[in-house]
Amino acid sequence: MNESHLRRMKDLPSTHLLGAGTPMCAGCGGLQALHEIYDLLGAKTVFVNAAGCMTLLSVYPFTPFRGSWLYTAMASAPAGAQGVRDALDILIQKRRIGREEDLETVVLTGDGAAYGMGLSATSAAIERNLDFLYICYDNEGYGNTGQQYSGATPHAAKTSTSTGPSGYAGDKKDLFAIWAAHRPAYVATVIGAEPLDLARKIEAAKQLRGPRLIIALAPCPVGWGYSPEETVNVGKLAVKTGIWPLKEYIDGHVIHTKVPRSRLPVEDYLKVQNRFAHLFTPQRDEAMLVSLQTKVDDYWKNIA
């Protein structure tokens, strides 16, 4: 991470740009991350959105954005960003608008679009070296339709389409690695519960040009099954147990920006969410718990 003027929490903005009054659920971890991000990106932005929870941020005639917004469709927000970016470049190049009218093009999608339907459009936007920032709020399921499993759902989680005794049979896709494999300018994971880490990464991304991609783990009270006030605690547990590694990819290298000194047991994170309750009641699924812990341990084995 570049040297940042954001040294401590008190350096973070104290007034907030994103308008209140949105229809997002109370305690939404995604909105928390977005408003932290928006403080740093500011109003000279155009958010290009794909179908998901946050499509409802702008419902006629209400929008929380002080800058601009374009809703596209579930699969093609990065292509929408391409059209906007190219059009702004053309307008500036042909001197129809001044540089001061330029905007940062930001794609905003959930994990359903980012991990699945929109992955081809994202891959292509990166290969074309599109100058844009992609923000994925990852609530680990198709949240807007009632939390069915998606490509981002973790192993064993119950969702409304994985209701059996073992939960979701698949594994969470490593989108960070998929994005990084394209060698874009920047990739990072963030979480709203770690605002300083998040802010430093957005600052870093702002300094760069080209494709810059951010995955924000978005604890979801409704979809994950916990009370809204726990969003930050759940988020912190995701980091402290090592489930959600905070890291960034830059110049061909992956750097972990927050390595938990002594990781808490994964169980501490699982047991506070209803979607994992079947691992504890009516009886403990020891085998599954061990296996989930082992996966996290294996991940961290070679890191710092």
Added chain:
Amino acid sequence: MYRIRFHGRGGQGIKTAGRILGNAFFHEGFQVQDAPRYGAERRGAPIFAYVRASRDVIHERGIIRHPDLVVVADDSLVPVPAAGILEGISRRTVLLVYSHDTDATWQARLSTSAKILVLPPPKKPTEVPEQGSVGAACVGAAARLIGVISADALRRAIEDELADAGPVVVRENVHYALDAYEYVGEHQGLVKEGGEPSARDYERPAWISLPFEDARVSAPAIYAAATSVEVRTGLWRTLRPVIDYARCNRCWWVCGSFCPDSAIDLGDQGYPQIDYDHCKGCMICVAQCPPHAISAIPETDAEQEQPAEIEP
């Protein structure tokens, strides 16, 4: 209206020939419509192009059913039903064939009332046009047979079409075209404009009401393996690979593995055998054979050794 069809193979400049003739008509003040027709096949496969020209606006479009002139740039296509060379020809059609054989030979070979005229390749081998320029020679002859296109319009038509290919290519193609234009001079104007179909006297189409057939029959599915072998892609070939078994070292695999078309198998003795019904003449086997035991010979020479049967 003049209705002209060009037949040849992909790679022989057939599309270009159609466009050159279209340009030439256009220079002479005609309304023109020209188009190539090809399917999904590639180089070597039969293609055709058509040209319509008229002093009036042309409303007709698509395939030409009753051509005034049919130009065949590759005589090996004549016996190929899929090439459709003889479709819709009649007493008043002129058939121009680029061929070593004589008018009389073709007249005997084809039981047709159409007038057949042969344009022979030049006698000197150095004068024989490259594959891509055969079309230019054909279009030169066609222009003269039509009779309303001047040599100058022909030259300009070629220059328009081939300008991007550079002056050498233009010069060569003008040369082939004008040579052919001269060669058929005595037949100038042999091709006559065809009339319009008559709405007084015509045959009603035998329309039918399609019967319902259940999906076991009427879905687009093939219930068998490898039916593609019924397609004789050997007809695409202009060069033939021939194995000299005295030099073949029976390596077992090189020519057969690299042949993209599964057209080389091993025989009982471990010698490769080429399936000429399907070999497209790509010559990868010739290029890859370690002891250089496979050579390429022109298909026309091979046919003379082993006369191909002409299907009725």
Added chain:
Amino acid sequence: MSAKLLTGNGAAAWGARLAAVDYIPAFPITPQTEIIETLGAWIDHGKMDARMVTLESEHSMITAAGAAAATGVRVFTATSSQGLLYGMEMLYTVAGWRAPFVLVNVSRGLSAPITLEPDHNDILAARDSGFLQLHCATCQEVLDNTLLAYRLAEDKGVRLPVIVNMDGFYLSFTREPVALPDPETVGRFVGEYDAENIRFRASAPASQAVAVLGGSPYSYFRYETHLASQNALRVYEELGKQYSELFGRSYEPVEAYHCDDAEWVFVMMGCFATKAKAAVNQLREAGWKIGLVRPRLLRPFPGECFRRALIGKKGVAVIDQNISMGKGGVLYAELASELYGQSNMPAVLASFIGGLGGRDISSEEFFTIAATLREAVNENRTPPPRLLYTEKELREVRKLQAIAHVERQQLSAK
């Protein structure tokens, strides 16, 4: 103004070049690819000041086209067939953005079975999207209507994207003489794109294409789009007059050929309609009072123009180069709904379906359609819908089925 032999694809590319488009999102598909190759070469060699980007799908291509138009630049794009359908979600979406741009569709039959040659099921699938539709019958019309399409799309009373449609192969790969209008006059006609309030600028925040909740605002926005589309009829009529004054070629929403004294009329769209024109000439030679009516504008539907052209006719044959499965010809149904209940309308409106997947329609077939119409009027009945298909064609299909090993007893059991 100079004339040149151009393919339909070439004419479309010239249309985009003369309209001085800024941006071309692209994706290759037969038989459209020549358009983007031609434009790409002009851009690469400095003959056109535009930016072309190849997207990874038509869905993305149409998204980028709409997004760029919504940012305030003039956009051109092109596709065909499966590509149009792959982008179908975005056709509806970007039309709702009220972002004006022009898309050339090169019609090609739809899968399955997948094929290359034309019919109109692709473009008709976009019928209800909000895009206006201009259907061309000659290469000249492709160029002229591409220019008209920009004026139409960008008109303040319309502001909707436009599809200019041409048939694959029969226009796309066919050269005809095309008069190239003088660029300066075109410049005056097409003018600069005034994006009005559809734009993204740092100084003017805008949220476009936002959601609505509830049917009431939804109905409002949707019906306004419908009204804008309907406005385009009058605007096209006006633009056609202006175009005629500047370039000498006039365009009306519906072309009526030899209709004034006609008792019998063919109705067709697309370039097969010129085949019908040839048949009209040949039938008139044989004493028939017959004409052709061809819609250039299909959306908005020029119902009034049709009624004017068909009033008092004895019999009308609609030849649809499309098929709505389980219903029949689309244009037939649309026309019937315009004529029903009006006074002095044709006694017989007959439906024919022909030219699917590029299947030819012969002059003898046109003659027989005319004869069928006359017989029907004499007998005072509407003939059943007819697919133009011959015994010989079915025999050829039987041969193919034999190779495909469709079991004989299944065939013979029928």
